Amino acid sequence: xxxxPKPEYSxxxxxxGCTQADEGTWRVLVSLAQTQLSNLEILQVDRCLRxxxxxxxxxxxxxxxxxxxxxxxxxxxxxxxFLRVGALRHGLWLTxxxxxxxxxxxxxxxxxxxxxxxxxxxxxxxxGLNAAASASEAEDEGERIAQRIVAAWRDAQAAGCGVIxxxxxxxFPSVFGNAEHRLPGSRAAAVERLxxxxxxxxxxxxVDLVAVHRHAAQEGLAAWHDPALWHRAKQEIHPGAAPxxxxxxxxVIGARQGRSxxxxxxxLDNTLWGGVIGDDGIAGIVLxxxxxxxxxxxxxxxxxxDLSRRGVILAVSSKNxxxxxxxxxxxxxxxxxxxxxxxxxxxxxxxxxxxxRAISERLAIGLDxxxxxxxxxxxxxxxxxxxxxxxxxxxxxxxxxYPALLGDAGFFEATRLSDEDRHRSxxxxxxxxxxxxxxxxxxxxxxxxxxxxxLLHWGAVDAASLPRVVQLIxxxxxxxxxxxxxxxxxxxxxxxxxxxxxxxxxxVDRFGNNGLIAVVLARHDGEGLRVTDWLMSCRVLxxxxxxxxxxxxxxxxxxxxxxxxxxxxxxxxxxxxVSDHYRTLGFDLLATEEDGTTQWGMAVDAASLxxxxxxxxxxxxxxxxxxxxx
Amino acid sequence: MSTAGILQDLTDIVRIVLDHDDVVLxxxxxxxxxxxxxxxSHIMILVESERHFGMKFRTSEIEDLHNVGEFVDLIAxxxxx
Numbered sequence: 069x070x071x072x073p074k075p076e077y078s079x080x081x082x083x084x085g086c087t088q089a090d091e092g093t094w095r096v097l098v099s100l101a102q103t104q105l106s107n108l109e110i111l112q113v114d115r116c117l118r119x120x121x122x123x124x125x126x127x128x129x130x131x132x133x134x135x136x137x138x139x140x141x142x143x144x145x146x147x148x149x150f151l152r153v154g155a156l157r158h159g160l161w162l163t164x165x166x167x168x169x170x171x172x173x174x175x176x177x178x179x180x181x182x183x184x185x186x187x188x189x190x191x192x193x194x195x196g197l198n199a200a201a202s203a204s205e206a207e208d209e210g211e212r213i214a215q216r217i218v219a220a221w222r223d224a225q226a227a228g229c230g231v232i233x234x235x236x237x238x239x240f241p242s243v244f245g246n247a248e249h250r251l252p253g254s255r256a257a258a259v260e261r262l263x264x265x266x267x268x269x270x271x272x273x274x275v276d277l278v279a280v281h282r283h284a285a286q287e288g289l290a291a292w293h294d295p296a297l298w299h300r301a302k303q304e305i306h307p308g309a310a311p312x313x314x315x316x317x318x319x320v321i322g323a324r325q326g327r328s329x330x331x332x333x334x335x336l337d338n339t340l341w342g343g344v345i346g347d348d349g350i351a352g353i354v355l356x357x358x359x360x361x362x363x364x365x366x367x368x369x370x371x372x373x374d375l376s377r378r379g380v381i382l383a384v385s386s387k388n389x390x391x392x393x394x395x396x397x398x399x400x401x402x403x404x405x406x407x408x409x410x411x412x413x414x415x416x417x418x419x420x421x422x423x424x425r426a427i428s429e430r431l432a433i434g435l436d437x438x439x440x441x442x443x444x445x446x447x448x449x450x451x452x453x454x455x456x457x458x459x460x461x462x463x464x465x466x467x468x469x470y471p472a473l474l475g476d477a478g479f480f481e482a483t484r485l486s487d488e489d490r491h492r493s494x495x496x497x498x499x500x501x502x503x504x505x506x507x508x509x510x511x512x513x514x515x516x517x518x519x520x521x522x523l524l525h526w527g528a529v530d531a532a533s534l535p536r537v538v539q540l541i542x543x544x545x546x547x548x549x550x551x552x553x554x555x556x557x558x559x560x561x562x563x564x565x566x567x568x569x570x571x572x573x574x575x576v577d578r579f580g581n582n583g584l585i586a587v588v589l590a591r592h593d594g595e596g597l598r599v600t601d602w603l604m605s606c607r608v609l610x611x612x613x614x615x616x617x618x619x620x621x622x623x624x625x626x627x628x629x630x631x632x633x634x635x636x637x638x639x640x641x642x643x644x645x646v647s648d649h650y651r652t653l654g655f656d657l658l659a660t661e662e663d664g665t666t667q668w669g670m671a672v673d674a675a676s677l678x679x680x681x682x683x684x685x686x687x688x689x690x691x692x693x694x695x696x697x698x
Numbered sequence: 699m700s701t702a703g704i705l706q707d708l709t710d711i712v713r714i715v716l717d718h719d720d721v722v723l724x725x726x727x728x729x730x731x732x733x734x735x736x737x738x739s740h741i742m743i744l745v746e747s748e749r750h751f752g753m754k755f756r757t758s759e760i761e762d763l764h765n766v767g768e769f770v771d772l773i774a775x776x777x778x779x
Contacts, residue, residue, distance in 0.1 A: 108714045108746060115717055145738055296757050301741040308749075 069312060071461035071477040073452065075103035083112055089120040091128045099456055101157040107150075107307060114149035117156060125161035133161040134321050135180060137229070139172050139220070140187035142304035147313055154314025158322045159436075173220045174227050184224040185278075185317060187234040188217065189304040193262075194255045199243060201253035210258055214265050221275050232320055233270060235263045235281040237304060239293050276320050276483050280305070283312065319481040329459060329479040331433055332375060333424060335442035336386040336393055336415075340372075340405065341365050342467070344606060346392045346546040346642065356402025364468035369404035371471035376409050379489030380480050381431065383412040385423045385440070387609060389546070389644065390415040414505040417645055419513060419610060420447050421454035426507035439479045441470075444607065445579040450516050514681065517612055521578040522682035524616050529563060529570040529587070536584045537572050541603060545642040548603040549635065549649060567592045569624050573617055575608055575682075582608060586617055590624075596632025596669070597625040602649070615678040618653050623688040625672045632669050639664040653678070699777045701725075704751075704770045711746050715739050725767030751777070 075082070082100055086093045097120075100113055125133030136151065138144055148164045155162035165181060167174075172186060197209050221231045238259045244251040251257060263281050270277050284292040287309075297303040305313055322328055337344045342354025342361050354362045376382050382405070386393050393415035397407045407413070412430050414423040420442070428435045436457040442448055448460045461477050463470060482489070529537050534556060542553050563570055571588040574581070585608045589601040599621070604613060625633050635650045637643075650668035651657065654675070659667040677688065709723045716734045729735040735743075747769075748754055753776045763769050 107749070108711070111714060143738075146742060297741070297745070300757060300760070301737070303741065307742070307745045 069104065069315065069477075070464075071473055072102060072104045073448075073460070073462050075100065075105065079103075079105060079109045080112065083116050086116050086120065089126075091126070093120060094126055094128070095456070098156055098159055101153050102459075105311075107310065110153050110311060111149050113156070114153050117152060121161060123163075129159070129161060131160055131325055131327060133163070134183050136162055136164050136183045136185055136317075136321075137167065137174070137178075137181040138164060138185050138187060139167040139174070139224075140185075140189065140234075141172060141192040142187065142189035142298075143302040144187060144305065146303060146307055147305060147310050150310040150314030151317055152314075154311070154316075154318035155321065157315060158318045158327065160318060160322060160325075160327070162318070162321070172216075173223045174229070178227070181229060183230045183232065183321065185232045185234065186217070186220055186224075187304075188236060189302075190236050190239045190255075190259055191298070191304075193236060194240075194258055197253055197255055197258055199251070199253040199255070203252040206252035206258065210261055210265070213262060214269060217266070218269055218273060221273050225274075230324065231273075231275045232278060232317065233266060233275050234278045235266060237280055237284055237293055238289065239295070239298075239304070276324065278313075278316050278320055280313070280316070283309075283316070315478070319478045320483065323481040323483045328437075328481045329439050330379075330437040331381045331383060331411075331427075331431065331439065332372065332480075333383045333385050333427060333438055333440045334372065335444065335447065336384060336388065336396075338443040338467075339441060339463075339470075340369060341396060341400075341403075344546075345396060346388050346606065347543050349545075350395050350400055353396065353400070355396070355400060361467060362402070364466070364470075366402055366404060368467055368470040371474065373404055373409060375474075375480060377490070378480075378482070378485065379492045381411045381433070381492060382409055383427045383431070384410050384414060385420050385427065385442075386415045387417055387420075387606060388415040389642070392642070412505055414507070416506050417609065418507055419450060419511045421451055421511040422507040423505060424451060424455055424458060426505040430505055439474075441474065443467075446520060446577065446611070449520070449579070450511070453516055453519065454511050513610070517681035519578075520611070520681075522611065523576045524613065524620075524682050524684045525574040525576070526571055526617075526620050526684065526686075529559070529572045529589075531560075533572045533584065534560060537587050540584060540587055540605065541601065544603040544605070545640070546606050547609065547646055548601075548640075548643050549599070549646055550601055550638045551603075551640045551643060552601055562589075565591070569597060569628060571617070571620055571624070573613070573620070575611075575613060586613060588617060588621060590621070592628045592630050596634045596672070597621075597628060597630035598634040599636070602635070612681045614649070614653070616680040616682055616684055619677045619680060619688050620684065622672065622675055622677065631672055633672060633675070634658075634670075635668040637666045637668070699774065701770055701774055704773050704777075705766070707750060708747065708766070708770065708773075711750060712743055715742050715746060723766050725765070725770060727766040728764065747773070753777075 079100060082096060086096060097113060097117055134155065151164055152162050172188060174184065193213055197206065224231050236259050238256065240256040240259060242248050242256050244254055248254050249257045266277060280292065292306055292309045293304060294306050297306060334340060342365060343352055345353055355365050356362045372382065394407065396403050397405065412427045414427055424435060424438060424440060435455055438458045440451050440458050440460045443463055451458055452460050459479050461473060464473060538554060538556050538559055562568060569590040569592060572584055573586040574583060575585045586604040587601065588599060590597050590599045635655060637647060637650065639647065655668035655670045657666060658669045705723060709721065712723060713719055713721050716739055718733065721732055729740060744755065744760060751773050759772060
């Protein structure tokens with residue numbers, strides 16, 4: 069289940085802390101179940117779960133507990149822990165019991181469960197089919213099998229149980245070849261026909277299917293079934309598939325209780341298209357024909373639109389100027405999604421957890437029905453930390469994998485399609501909810517930032533970093549104080565001046581190396597150290613890099629003996645987000661020019677370092693001390 | 699991988715599968731010496747060992763095993779091969 073994040077702490081360690089049967093422990097167990105665990109770790113989670121919450125659903129759960137009885141003809145004891153932990157992952161409490169081996173119908177007086185999961189193994193079910201059978205014999209046998217299954221459903225329903233049927237696993241090798249379907253007595257072909265037949269029958273009888281045959285087709289039969297384990301232990305479902313099997317059953321149970329997720333919140337840059345709209349512009353983003361990545365983003369948008377058409381509500385949360393974030397929706401020829409598809413549009417610079425809260429309020433839908441999709445691991449970590457009830461899938465590096473990942477994760481599992489589903493997005497449009505959202509942050513940013521374990525490396529621009537520095541200078545539009553473009557030769561020439569001060573900054577965090585993310589160019593002109601260029605990648609916005617860069621700059625000012633720090637903001641129409649940059653850092657406004665350009669200054673002696681949530685390498689404190697001494 | 703190392707890893711797996719933290723395996727241990735080592739947990743131990751050591755055992759190899767030592771030797775052979 070590759071959409072689950074890796075656990076932040078060792079699962080064994082977490083489980084050792086789970087001793088009280090209280091709500092806090094329950095939540096810890098749910099979060100743990102929502103991470104990638106090995107089979108043995110799931111086994112340990114299950115033991116803890118059963119020890120603390122053995123007999124009845126915890127009082128604080130609004131969802132009813134499920135008492136599941138498994139009936140079938142193979143061994144499924146090895147699946148039980150995975151069913152219980154699968155339910156836990158969906159916030160559900162579930163106990164399991166099993167019928168006698170080989171027993172597929174409820175016995176009279178067999179009570180104490182509310183849901184029956186029927187799991188027929190293919191070999192037993194189709195044992196009566198002879199490869200030499202005529203077409204009518206094969207058809208009769210197929211129908212007999214189907215009706216036997218239906219009879220078992222009705223027995224369970226008569227006993228007051230809901231019924232879930234596992235489809236038949238296609239374990240039989242082909243005996244006829246590509247034309248397998250032309251051999252009436254083929255068991256491989258019979259399984260295919262039976263699974264189709266079960267779909268029709270299940271609809272008529274109010275039964276829900278767990279479509280293992282589709283997963284076996286998708287992930288390969290070997291992932292689901294090992295004949296050796298069948299012969300050794302009558303295990304039809306491979307233990308390796310047990311975690312997903314448990315999740316599939318839990319999805320169906322959750323969907324029956326109306327607990328599936330309903331809202332998909334999407335990031336924009338590098339999620340719906342490649343590149344950064346605020347920097348690259350509408351002609352520069354990667355979307356549509358002409359590049360493989362551009363086509364992959366188009367396909368993802370088609371997938372998202374399909375979700376919307378079946379009733380999933382779409383929202384946007386993007387760190388952008390609102391006008392530029394909307395531009396592709398309005399004007400890019402290859403955009404599949406349109407503003408009309410988006411129920412709530414939140415493009416601003418506030419943290420995403422605050423935006424998700426605001427979207428939830430606006431839509432009047434709880435955050436536990438939200439899925440948040442963002443390519444940036446730091447954003448995902450923030451939302452997971454602040455809003456653990458929101459589902460936040462890990463994404464593959466390549467956008468071509470986004471649709472399959474989201475499809476496989478099954479967040480939007482549904483059992484029936486209603487008319488309301490078909491028209492839901494229109495309803496939200498009709499309600500005129502599609503307004504923009506601008507929340508106030510109430511997120512614990514300090515705690516989050518310190519959890520990122522950030523390290524800022526800085527140095528002067530040198531020959532090695534020059535090409536990348538020039539690239540960043542020429543493509544940054546939004547966080548760019550003066551937006552002066554340059555060339556390799558021109559920058560190299562200006563850096564040769566002995567009064568030039570240059571900084572290039574790189575940021576590493578626990579998700580990896582963000583590379584070169586900020587550049588400052590300045591010149592010591594007697595009056596002070598005058599900052600001519602200050603720009604930063606928006607990817608690391610709101611992470612304290614601005615303040616840390618200021619600290620480095622202040623240290624440099626002291627090193628060169630400057631009495632003042634001077635800065636300029638020149639508006640371009642795209643860089644409104646930094647109009648107050650110098651004020652925020654404690655500079656005084658010196659002058660405002662006709663074109664809106666502002667000049668700022670600060671006395672170096674009076675200035676002090678700002679608190680920052682990261683280590684700076686080389687550290688600036690030592691350098692400041694030298695500055696003071698000198 | 700050394701015999702002792704394999705035995706230690708195997709002990710860790712058995713402890714988790716059987717939920718007995720104090721199980722101590724030796725080369726001479728047989729399943730019936732260990733509480734709760736039944737046919738069902740036996741399969742789980744084999745499957746988890748396959749996963750852990752990155753190998754797949756033949757049914758005939760499994761059926762020939764008489765004690766933990768023979769299992770450790772089988773894994774050791776495979777690791778070398």
